[in-house]
Amino acid sequence: MGCGRSLTQFWVKLRAMAHTRYAEGAGSTAVEQMMIRVFPFVVFSSFLFAQENAGRVLPADQALHVLAFGDFGSGAPVQAQTARAMARRHEQQPFNLGITMGDNFYRCGVRGVDDPKWKSRWENLYTPLGIPFYATLGNHDYGHPPVICPAERGSPDAEVAYSKKSKSWHMPARYYSFKAGPVLFVAIDTEGWSRKQLEWIRTTLEESTGDPEIKWRIVYGHHPIYTSGVHLNERRIGELREELLPVLKSAKVDAYICGHDHDMEHVRADGMDFFICGGGGARLRQFHGTKPGTVFRHVSYGFLDLRIDQSTMSVQYFDSKLNPLEDPMPVRTHSPTN
Numbered sequence: 001m002g003c004g005r006s007l008t009q010f011w012v013k014l015r016a017m018a019h020t021r022y023a024e025g026a027g028s029t030a031v032e033q034m035m036i037r038v039f040p041f042v043v044f045s046s047f048l049f050a051q052e053n054a055g056r057v058l059p060a061d062q063a064l065h066v067l068a069f070g071d072f073g074s075g076a077p078v079q080a081q082t083a084r085a086m087a088r089r090h091e092q093q094p095f096n097l098g099i100t101m102g103d104n105f106y107r108c109g110v111r112g113v114d115d116p117k118w119k120s121r122w123e124n125l126y127t128p129l130g131i132p133f134y135a136t137l138g139n140h141d142y143g144h145p146p147v148i149c150p151a152e153r154g155s156p157d158a159e160v161a162y163s164k165k166s167k168s169w170h171m172p173a174r175y176y177s178f179k180a181g182p183v184l185f186v187a188i189d190t191e192g193w194s195r196k197q198l199e200w201i202r203t204t205l206e207e208s209t210g211d212p213e214i215k216w217r218i219v220y221g222h223h224p225i226y227t228s229g230v231h232l233n234e235r236r237i238g239e240l241r242e243e244l245l246p247v248l249k250s251a252k253v254d255a256y257i258c259g260h261d262h263d264m265e266h267v268r269a270d271g272m273d274f275f276i277c278g279g280g281g282a283r284l285r286q287f288h289g290t291k292p293g294t295v296f297r298h299v300s301y302g303f304l305d306l307r308i309d310q311s312t313m314s315v316q317y318f319d320s321k322l323n324p325l326e327d328p329m330p331v332r333t334h335s336p337t338n
Helices: 002-023 030-038 040-045 077-092 117-129 156-164 195-208 235-250
Strands: 051-058 064-069 097-100 175-180 183-187 216-220 255-258 264-269 272-277 294-298 302-308 312-319 331-333
Touching: 051 195, 064 077, 064 272, 077 117, 077 302, 077 312, 175 195, 183 195, 195 216, 195 235, 264 312, 272 302, 272 312, 294 312
Parallel strands: 051 175, 064 097, 183 216, 216 255, 255 272
Antiparallel strands: 064 302, 175 183, 264 272, 264 294, 302 312, 312 331
16 A cells, blocks of 8 residues: 555656746756656656746747648658658748647557657758748647557657657647737647547637737637548547637637648638648548639648738648649738737
């Protein structure tokens, strides 16, 4: 009995220390690094329900050039090919920010902050661009579905913890917000969906309405709300349409960006633009049916390119050969008073 009580107290103390060090933004000591490697599920579980407002990362008056992509961490040659197209686009007109739509590491996520996938499937390909990336989680980052990963579950909070080790990778929590230029970005965790997260999203968006620096609101995550892809009848997508969509509409969100379906699709509905950019490197899939409101769709590897200033947001899909795809390019405008 005494041994069991002591062990329980050790786990509680370990989790509390890890959580405190993370919340305070302190650097990890050598002992803490060892504990993360040896006890990843104990340490990372302390982060599991974290959310965070990461504050302002780029000045309010700075125009943005944003790179967006998802469903990429396959390790296949097409992932590297698509990353090279991103680099060429960056050479032409530099990005100052990147966002990912999840499924960052196939097929079962990463096991910890020292997983070799970090180097081969992230650092070697995207860090050379020299910009910060703000990532979200997909189902494969959790090691879902279990039939694919029965014994090798990914640790989503290893992806949170890796933010301490990387110059390019930023995931301050499983879901979080940040401000860049005239935009509020809300990065959500659709695989770990909950009422608690929904209320946090509602509050975050409502609080932004009185911020004179915010002209645009962009929410991004893994699962679509509208799609013509193979997942169009998936339960989680139905939940997001029923629960999340009314919150986005009420807050007058401008765009929702996602992945999950391995294709590219632009849907215009409910006063918003919905962009799927799931062609980052995983095996492509064909469309199933047609979604009313679809104005563009294409099956290829590639990425989404967004330009945003105080009054205009323009968006363009590029394939892995750097061909622009949607014509005409979608543009949204705001009056200076918005």
